[in-house]
Structures are given as C-alpha cells and as structure tokens.
Amino acid sequence: MMGVARFWREIPQRYNLIGTKCSVCGTIYFPPRAICPNCRRKSAGKMEDYKLKGTGTVESFTIIRVPPPEFEGKSPYAIALIKMDEGCHLTGQIVDCNLEDIHIGMKVEACFRRIQEDGKRGAFYYGYKFRKAKE
C-alpha cells in the first residue's frame, strides 16, 4: 500500500526520529508538523527540525492478533501509544520482549527495524520500533 515515493520522502523522519520544534514556544512535535497549534500563524516558517532522543514511556498498548494484509504472518505483535521524553506522542511496535511483560508506564527506547516488506515490489520498509529501555 505504501507508494515508493512516499516511502523515500519519509526516510529521514522514520530513520532518525526527526520531528519539528516550534521556535516561538519551544514545543516539540513528532510526527513533524508545519504549523504549531499553540502559535498558529506566528509559527509559519519557524518550525525547525528536531531530533528526538528516542526514549519514552508506554501510555497504552494492545496486542494485534488480526493483522492487516501487509503484516500477515507477523501477529501477534504489540502496538503502543508512546509518550516521548520530549512530550509528544507516537504510535509504534514494541519488540524484543514477552508480550505479557508490556505494561503502561514501561520505559522504552527506539530501535531501527524492518517494518514492512512489499512482496510485489521486493521492497523493504524500515523505521522505528521500541524495546524496553536499558536501566
């Protein structure tokens, strides 16, 4: 489903967790935004790239047991709402642990993995997943 052009366009954000920071109020956004909802027109043209540290906390999670076609054969897998230490939220998989050990409040860190493979195009799509943070 992922078009090739779209995939290439998003490589920097997906590989490096690059969001945006509003240079007016200092709020950090990920995924990146063109306008800050706090500052609106004042923020136009003043959103700067900002690289997240990659650490955060699980705010909620679920185990996907009926996957979409692109994830056929990969289930069950965990999807979480993660609050990054910079304050923004994102959606990602939690890997490298027992699914039963995932809990709200768990500290996680980003790792870079294969997300999807497109059999027809023979393409692999990479991006961030999360694992339990080292203490």
Add this chain to the structure above:
Amino acid sequence: MRDVAIIGIGMTEFGELWEKSFRELVAEAGVRAIMDAGIEGEEIDAMYIGGMSSGMFVGQEHVGPLAVEVAGLEDLHIPATRVEGACASGGIALHQGYISVASGMYDIVVVGGAEKMTDVAGGSATNILASASDREWEAFFGATFPGLYALMATYHMHKYGTTPEQLASVAVKNHYNGSTNPKAQFKRKITVEDVLKSPLVADPLHLLDCSPVSDGAAAAILAPVEVAKKYTDKLVRIKASAMACDTLSLHGRERFDALPAAIHAAKKAYEKAGVGPKDIDLAEVHDCFTIAEIIAIEDLGFVERGRGGPATEEGITSLHGEIPVNTSGGLKSKGHPVGATGIAQLNEIVLQLRGEAGERQVKDAQIGLTHNVGGSGGTAVVNIMEVI
C-alpha cells in the same frame, strides 16, 4: 436560519447482502424515504450522500450522479454531493443537508448514506478501514482500526478500572436491542461469556466487541418546518446539528480516554438546542467497538467520566433504563455499513420520536440524539431531534 424538519425516512436491511448491488442499495433506501415523506421526486432540490470508500469497496466513486440517476431526476439536473468523513460520512451528509435547508438555499433535500463492504475479502476490508486512520504514522507501523480503539480501551481500563465484562455488557445490550429490529444484521442475543470467549482481535477487544462489516443504505428527507407541515403531522424537528474535527491520528490528541471532537460537537449541539444531557430521552451512539459506546456516553455527559462501564453494567443505558442507548441495536448488532451509519441512526431516532418503533419503543420519547464518529475520533457529528 430556518427550522428544519425530517419528513421522511427509509433504509435497507443491514447485513451481508450479496444479492444487492451498491446502486440497488442506494435506490432502495432513497425510494423508501421518498414514499415515507409522500413527496414527488421533482420536488427534491438537492442531495447529500455520505460514503466512506465506495471507490475501494466496489470501484465506484462519483456517487452524486449515481443517486440522481437512480432517482430518475437527471432531467431536473439537481445537485447531488457525495461527502466523506470515514464512518461519520452519513452524519456529515445530514449536517450539510441541514445547513442547506436552514440557510434557505434549498427546501426539500435528500440526505443519505451507503456502503457495500462485503464484496471484498476480509483483509482488504481491514486495509480500507485503516484508511480512516493516519496511513503514514499509524497504519504503516501495523496499527489496525480495532487496534486504535483497543489502545483507548487499555487506557480507559487502566485509568478508571473499566473491566472486560463491562465492555462486553455493551455488546450484550446492543444485541438484545437488535434482536427486536427487523433491519438488524444480527438478531441473535448474546451473553457476556459469549463475548469473552470469542477470539481476541486486539487486546482487550474480542471479536464480539467489534461491529461487523456490512452492506446497507439509509436516507431521510429534510424540509423547512413550514413546508413540512404540508406533508406530515408527525413532525420531528432538528433542534441542533453540530460537527467537530480533531487530529487524524489518535496519538496527536490531547487525551486518550475521550474523543475531544465528540465532546466539542455535543457541547455545541446542547447549547444550540438549549438542552442538556438530562433532557435527552434516547440516543443512538457510535459503538463501532464496545469501548466506543462507553466513551460516548461519558463524552455526551449521560454519565460521569469513568462511569461508562459500571453504568452500562447497571443497565442505565438499556432499553428500559434511564437513558436508552442504541435501541436499534447500534452499529454492533444492527450492522455498520460505514457511510450509511449516521443516517441509519437518524432513522431510529425519528421512528422512536414518531412512536413507531414497535417492540423496542421508548415510552414518551420527545428528544433524541445521534452521535456519529469518523475514524478514531478525527470527526464527530452530534444531532438533537425533537417532536413538535
């Protein structure tokens, strides 16, 4: 702004209707509404048709002229607009139709919604529904549509102690109500145990916590109250129609235990109507998943925040409870052909307010509410109807 009344309603049966095409569904619902209103086709000034993804489901976009052709109105060249807001498409069609009549632009307007979802394989339906979420930042990473509501469910359970049994009690109630609705996809009563024993789709949501994939269409005819009196003496007025949007993604929201767009639409609708949650006699809410109904009754102010689960278990929202919710069976049991849902909710409220709901009639129903949500809460439409 003029007062707007609903003078006719009509819908198809909901379900896996393999013998009926998309076009036939549109025709059936439209004709029923026109017959119910007692109008002539040539009196129609405009149409608004809600649909989420007929393009992906049946390969047909450009639904406006399809509806005009089906109604035989091409010689009149009336304007017909297809509107899209995922599962809230029908509600948006109603909102747009309301605006066009209230403003004085048009007199007689058809609002409708249709979706034919069962012609594609299950995996394709999952993928098409995922287009209601953020494709690039949610679906790309493996989040499914049930998965997003499951994230809200886990969060709600953690914060308020909502239990899987309380989630299941939503499905049990709605299947009970649906068992009395001849149009419902599932007319089978179920138990809490049935829900908990059904396979997990996205923890904590089981298969029976989820609304089904369905085919169906629904329509209604709007007119200014003054004109409406010519056609019917069972007048139901739209007291308020409010729509609100939020971020496309769930992770972009300010909170995960509520749908801020629904709270906002409800507030606007209550203000416009000059009523509060206590004045509502019954409501059709968007129970695409059981957790969605629990959050909906909290967002609408029927129960306190966090009390949605226990309140449902206690029967407050049951057919004979304080505030009956989803007397039609809701999306869960009546079925959820996504684009049709908002207008099907209106069909139920009008039936109830006219006193024509039969076995599931709510006694002395005077004011009814519909709550229609798109995606994980990116769009919400709340309408309040009253008998006059």
